[in-house]
Amino acid sequence: MKYLNLQQFWEQLRKNRFFTFLSLFGISIPVMVIMIMVLKVEMSIKPSGPEKNNDEMLFIQQVKINGKDGTEAWGGVPLNIIENHFRPLAAPNSLAFSSTGSATFFKNNRARDLSLRYTNADFWKVFDFRFLHGHAFNEKDVEEQHNVAVVSGSLARKLFGKKDALGTTMDVNGEVYRITGVVEDVSSLSRNTYAQIWLPYTRRNNSPVNADYSHTGAYGVTFRSTETWTGEQIQQQVRQVNERLNNLNGDQELIFAGPAPAAEIYFRGYRDPEAYGGLWMSYLGMAGKALLILFLPALNLVSINMTRIQERSQEIAIRKAFGATRKNLALQVMTENILLTFLGGVMGLIMAYAVATGFKEQVFTAWFINNPSEVSLQLNYGVFFILIGVSLIFSVLSGLIPAMRISRLQPAYVMKGGVL
Amino acid sequence: MIELENISKLYRTKTIETLALDSINLKIQKGEFLSVMGPSGCGKSTLLNVMGLLDNPTGGRLFLDGTPINGKSDKSLAMMRNHKLGFVFQNFHLIPSLNVLDNVELPLLYRNMPAKKRKMRAQEVLEQVGLKHRSGHFPSELSGGQCQRVAVARAIAGKPELLLADEPTGNLDSKMGEEVMLLLRSLNSELGTTIVMVTHDRSLSSQTGRIVHLFDGRQVN
Ligand SMILES: Nc1ncnc2c1ncn2[C@@H]1O[C@H](COP(=O)(O)OP(=O)(O)OP(=O)(O)O)[C@@H](O)[C@H]1O
Ligand SMILES: [Mg+2]
Numbered sequence: 001m002k003y004l005n006l007q008q009f010w011e012q013l014r015k016n017r018f019f020t021f022l023s024l025f026g027i028s029i030p031v032m033v034i035m036i037m038v039l040k041v042e043m044s045i046k047p048s049g050p051e052k053n054n055d056e057m058l059f060i061q062q063v064k065i066n067g068k069d070g071t072e073a074w075g076g077v078p079l080n081i082i083e084n085h086f087r088p089l090a091a092p093n094s095l096a097f098s099s100t101g102s103a104t105f106f107k108n109n110r111a112r113d114l115s116l117r118y119t120n121a122d123f124w125k126v127f128d129f130r131f132l133h134g135h136a137f138n139e140k141d142v143e144e145q146h147n148v149a150v151v152s153g154s155l156a157r158k159l160f161g162k163k164d165a166l167g168t169t170m171d172v173n174g175e176v177y178r179i180t181g182v183v184e185d186v187s188s189l190s191r192n193t194y195a196q197i198w199l200p201y202t203r204r205n206n207s208p209v210n211a212d213y214s215h216t217g218a219y220g221v222t223f224r225s226t227e228t229w230t231g232e233q234i235q236q237q238v239r240q241v242n243e244r245l246n247n248l249n250g251d252q253e254l255i256f257a258g259p260a261p262a263a264e265i266y267f268r269g270y271r272d273p274e275a276y277g278g279l280w281m282s283y284l285g286m287a288g289k290a291l292l293i294l295f296l297p298a299l300n301l302v303s304i305n306m307t308r309i310q311e312r313s314q315e316i317a318i319r320k321a322f323g324a325t326r327k328n329l330a331l332q333v334m335t336e337n338i339l340l341t342f343l344g345g346v347m348g349l350i351m352a353y354a355v356a357t358g359f360k361e362q363v364f365t366a367w368f369i370n371n372p373s374e375v376s377l378q379l380n381y382g383v384f385f386i387l388i389g390v391s392l393i394f395s396v397l398s399g400l401i402p403a404m405r406i407s408r409l410q411p412a413y414v415m416k417g418g419v420l
Numbered sequence: 421m422i423e424l425e426n427i428s429k430l431y432r433t434k435t436i437e438t439l440a441l442d443s444i445n446l447k448i449q450k451g452e453f454l455s456v457m458g459p460s461g462c463g464k465s466t467l468l469n470v471m472g473l474l475d476n477p478t479g480g481r482l483f484l485d486g487t488p489i490n491g492k493s494d495k496s497l498a499m500m501r502n503h504k505l506g507f508v509f510q511n512f513h514l515i516p517s518l519n520v521l522d523n524v525e526l527p528l529l530y531r532n533m534p535a536k537k538r539k540m541r542a543q544e545v546l547e548q549v550g551l552k553h554r555s556g557h558f559p560s561e562l563s564g565g566q567c568q569r570v571a572v573a574r575a576i577a578g579k580p581e582l583l584l585a586d587e588p589t590g591n592l593d594s595k596m597g598e599e600v601m602l603l604l605r606s607l608n609s610e611l612g613t614t615i616v617m618v619t620h621d622r623s624l625s626s627q628t629g630r631i632v633h634l635f636d637g638r639q640v641n
Contacts, residue, residue, distance in 0.1 A: 002529065008517045015517070315515045321474055322574070323502020323530040325495050407494075413476035415513065416465075 076218020
């Protein structure tokens with residue numbers, strides 16, 4: 001570190017404005033692109049809000065049915081599987097399931113689409129919602145199909161302004177619901193919980209619960225592990241359920257895409273569980289993409305750095321004359337470059353946030369995000385680790401060659417006016 | 421202190437070969453003040469660069485304090501430059517983007533010395549050359565004479581045993597040149613620093629203990 005002279009570093013940035021601009025621009029743009037990618041993934045697999053404890057959760061969002069005639073059908077989990085097979089397994093307060101829908105809602109003669117979610121009662125115990133007012137609907141409400149609803153804070157404000165929303169009623173798809181609770185808004189990246197209105201799942205038009213397991217359904221299921229019901233046990237028991245169902249089904253094959261952790265669900269998408277190579281492959285894939293994005297800008301920075309190094313030949317020769325080793329000089333050049341890339345990196349991160357905030361509709365496009373404008377941006381410390389990693393890789397890519405060039409230095413030749 | 425045995429330096433470019441040094445034999449004792457004279461292009465700077473380990477001779481052997489230099493690693497050469505040698509150049513060669521204090525500190529930076537001690541030592545030598553009040557300035561804000569005094573301060577900050585000065589007064593008017601010369605003489609007499617100085621100026625070389633004359637890369641007497 002002592003080979004880095006901060007005053008000199010700033011002086012040089014200030015003096016060579018054009019180079020500084022080129023370097024910072026060249027660093028911050030690719031970093032921005034990568035950070036947007038990272039933000040999207042990070043906020044999806046580790047969302048804040050009700051799903052913040054998702055490392056204790058396992059999800060099944062889809063089932064796949066392979067017909068004997070070679071047909072494939074993807075869909076949600078059918079209610080009969082949940083009712084007949086998952087419920088009996090689950091520890092208390094550990095099984096949440098929900099299904100999404102939409103409602104059209106009129107205000108001032110303008111139609112507005114609302115995101116709905118039909119949930120069971122334990123949904124509110126599995127996830128960590130923050131209630132601003134009131135409370136969730138309970139087991140009895142669900143069983144008796146009460147017309148009760150939980151709404152998001154911003155929807156409550158839109159509907160009722162400053163008035164207390166609790167106890168008031170609203171019209172959803174032609175039925176009148178009483179509001180029991182208002183929760184803090186949920187980001188639309190929280191794919192297992194996001195909605196603007198939450199209703200008892202029994203209010204949904206469900207197909208009858210029977211013993212035919214050859215169809216897909218509409219529900220996403222979340223298991224929350226406990227000390228006595230661990231993730232491994234959950235996965236094992238669900239596998240047994242799967243086998244049992246396939247025995248019942250006979251000629252159709254039913255595959256649960258889970259129960260899997262949030263990250264796996266995110267990366268796998270609509271791929272067969274068997275076709276998916278695992279989390280490490282996904283992370284490697286992302287790292288590969290990032291390297292590809294960094295590669296050309298890094299080359300560019302190499303050439304900028306080379307020019308700068310040559311301009312500094314004299315300085316480097318002088319340092320050498322007074323006892324700097326090759327290692328000292330390489331270290332100096334590397335630390336300067338690391339600092340520069342970090343500056344550019346932080347700029348890139350800020351730009352990524354700005355772009356992600358300003359262009360939500362364009363940035364947050366993914367098959368599971370139905371309402372990109374309702375994504376709320378969060379800052380995870382993981383993002384900073386990744387930023388540090390990306391900047392470090394960038395600075396090594398772009399600084400190593402110039403640093404090595406220094407070892408070719410002949411002080412006497414340079415002092416007479418030659419260059420490296 | 422330093423001994424040259426049949427030292428030669430051949431510069432090869434695509435078009436011509438120049439024998440800048442031709443079998444130089446020279447033995448300089450500790451505490452000597454020696455000047456090197458000769459016409460332009462006779463190899464004075466080359467000689468000084470070879471003695472200062474800034475340039476490799478193409479032939480002969482060089483001993484510093486009795487140890488042979490040939491074939492030493494970059495690290496040990498750097499170590500020797502850092503601990504034993506100090507340089508003053510005709511065109512100062514201060515680092516323009518560093519302030520005076522940081523310039524003077526340079527040889528100490530490559531030693532295992534805490535920052536505080538480095539600053540103290542740098543201030544001390546700056547005081548010695550009468551420029552303590554300029555420590556925060558940049559070289560571009562100083563006169564030529566002041567620059568050369570900073571360069572001398574830098575050269576002696578690490579308390580080298582051998583000071584190599586290549587026309588240290590070449591770019592200065594006679595009054596300033598005299599000042600720098602005074603500084604060098606007091607270093608030699610008070611601290612016993614061995615000095616080798618290249619100069620064209622007879623009035624300066626006459627103040628030194630020994631004069632070596634070069635002509636076309638050869639030593640003449
Ligand atoms: N890098 C080089 N490549 C080729 N020839 C060189 C190189 N450096 C010096 N020379 C030649 O070597 C000879 C000696 O050069 P040197 O710089 O030692 O002379 P000098 O005595 O210091 O001259 P001056 O008094 O003008 O500074 C000159 O003929 C010069 O042209
Ligand atoms: Mg010369």
